[in-house]
Amino acid sequence: MLTPVLDRHSGKPLYVQLYEYIREEIRSGRLEGGSRLPSSRTFSAYLSVSRSTIEMAYAQLDDEGYIRSRERSGYEVLPTEIRTEPAVQIRSAAPETADSTVYKYDLRTSGVDASKFPFTIWARLMRRMLLDHGGELLQSGPSQGILPLREAICEYLYQYRRVQAVPDQIVVGAGTETLLALLVQLLGMQTEYAVECPGFPRVEQILRNFGIDALQIPVDGRGLVVSELKKSAAQVVHVTPAHQFPTGAILSAGRRQELLKWACAAPERYIIEDDYDSEFRFSGSPVPSLQGMGGEDKVIYFYTFAQSLAPSLRIAYMVLPLPLVDRFRDMFHGYACTVPSFEQFTLAEFLKQGYYERHLNRMRKVYRGRQQALAAALRVPGIRLGNLNGGLYLILHVDPQVLCGADLTEEELWQRCIRQGIRITGMARYGGRTGADGQEPCFLVGFGAYDAETLSCIGRELIRAFKEEK
């Protein structure tokens, strides 16, 4: 067994120490190509560290091409000849080390183009706020957010998403994680949750951190399979009706009615409607919100400005049904709003003066052009494209026989891309499938962060990577 000496007091995270130790063992040749690494369960018991410490170290080695996952379980060391040296060394000071490997192209679905943010206007509004409001910006505002911002949000929501809400129902917060954490407390720690499968891993992570194991409800081409939800013990379900993540499915009209009926059938049932990228729809008519379809009392509507404005701003909001507003105020009275008043005043002005709408219209065109450039480059025999209606990623269904002339798994195709420095995501990552032999390989390719010209190149390089052509 590998026996690293881990120092819990060094200030360097354990997984980094473990990663560096194994990397050195591989580089020096003490661990040879083809040898198997211990399972995370065995290794964590042996070292008395958590399984996720082991898994993060392995994931980092995997990302950097030192090891690869085996078909059914565990990892093996890659032979030297197909190994690539990592682009950067990870440092212990950066907490996000596991994700900070530098790829040639980072095509994660969360990629957005912050350079298109109307920074000049934002900075001008900020300066104006500093002049006009001064001391007011220093006062602690209401815990649900300042009234002008909540009014502007209601106005926008009604016009564009047909969400029915008064400012009393809006809760502004520093990101979806913060708001979802408040909601979990609001609904009580004993509540049973269900999530879409496949779905957002982040939602499951947040619930798991509260000790909640969410039930998995399958998704098909018409969105959440509501009949499966009905069979479960769930009281609250997290859904993405306008644009299911990751499949891109739109929740059908019949299922919407069925879902609302399910929620109305018991007093403590609620639907969390995550409308995360409803603003980037490229074709077809807009998909209305569930909240506006008669779900005012049963739907908790979530929205974040992270994708549409900039990830660093940390402004999100939720719309609580009126019956929950009282309970919210009872429980959280005196809590301060997690977004600084300064950002709130600026955003309120940005919305009221119509800058947000103009920015969205512009970005919709920009992103549509990018999607088309990438799609054009990927239209080859052996690749079928999905999720063309909206959102900032394409889905690639790959037929490896046709594309590569070999029967490759999702995992093997993914490894080929990673080795070429192209970071895409296998569908297996979102749950519900293993990506193993026999299942059609399927990938999510985010295009938000690159311009159209670069995306044409990326499409071609991606095909070469799949085919292992130089």
Place this chain on the structure above:
Amino acid sequence: MLTPVLDRHSGKPLYVQLYEYIREEIRSGRLEGGSRLPSSRTFSAYLSVSRSTIEMAYAQLDDEGYIRSRERSGYEVLPTEIRTEPAVQIRSAAPETADSTVYKYDLRTSGVDASKFPFTIWARLMRRMLLDHGGELLQSGPSQGILPLREAICEYLYQYRRVQAVPDQIVVGAGTETLLALLVQLLGMQTEYAVECPGFPRVEQILRNFGIDALQIPVDGRGLVVSELKKSAAQVVHVTPAHQFPTGAILSAGRRQELLKWACAAPERYIIEDDYDSEFRFSGSPVPSLQGMGGEDKVIYFYTFAQSLAPSLRIAYMVLPLPLVDRFRDMFHGYACTVPSFEQFTLAEFLKQGYYERHLNRMRKVYRGRQQALAAALRVPGIRLGNLNGGLYLILHVDPQVLCGADLTEEELWQRCIRQGIRITGMARYGGRTGADGQEPCFLVGFGAYDAETLSCIGRELIRAFKEEK
């Protein structure tokens, strides 16, 4: 029984509806002076609303002088002649309605003087950040906070509080509530907590929202009674060693050692050290932090800039012991930092260039002057002053026989102040005492928000209010 018609769909919180209903009953004379209101338990069952809804409505009526609490239980309607009309009507749109009554003087302990905030410097740094960093401000930063800010915090902590920490241990977040919520998840939902009694009601509120009932550990003149903690089943204790809230006691050297020993005796024991107003100490030598006294592995150090800078900025941080850093990263990897990068860069610069230190030195002098002005006005027979060493409030021990020539309770004295529009806080509010007959009446009077001259008047008015002199 009173039978209000409450409308859950009106958009107006239930407690506001209830408050308005009872107020109308009293004003119209249908509820006469001296009649008793139903207990919150009975009334909540009768109306099918939560007890806190009833309690908030009663508290509002109490604050506004319509009703008063009876010695042992419940409330009675005040006779018209000693009733005062409220200064403002509460509105349903403002979530903080229960606290938004306008007082002539609001002497809560949280009052600070935001007008002294070095706004010009802050605004200049912000403009500089906009110019220098631009797009970088839009990128999502590390989840623990940007490195320059964490470095500046470590530097400051070591110099002024002898806290030993590397940037890896710092977690920046949007206020204490947000950070404490993360910590509760980090330590696991099954953990037993203890809090000081009397202590911060907010800490108990946050824990209760997670379904956690904290154990109450008594406090005496030397701070937390550690021997009582040892007898309890608590694993984690929240303490304010430098300046106990609300008693002002400093945790004695012997108790500090005892407390650290308690924490070291079991692996999952931790101390949450809340250093909330250590910066405003007016006499004696600085009190060192527990963290720096050999508690690096057992103490989670909390600090907020709400009091020392401005309540609206929402920047706080915690220092995690190294063994918890790994677990934190495992659980919260990918969570975004709740403070916008923009504010983080500005604060980092503010700390690094020494503005923070200068601001604190200035405010220490300002607040000391205010404390002295208030204390001078209150030095009369029948009032003994406490908490003179530091913090932004005085403690008034009142001998009602000597001061007023009558045997009044804390509650009765408090009502006299409220009726004169002077908002102070009875010690009973913080738990551990009832404030009832036989106990020495004791009040907390915050002076942070008013200048020295006003405070001299306030002191005199306060004495007149206690004596019921016009």
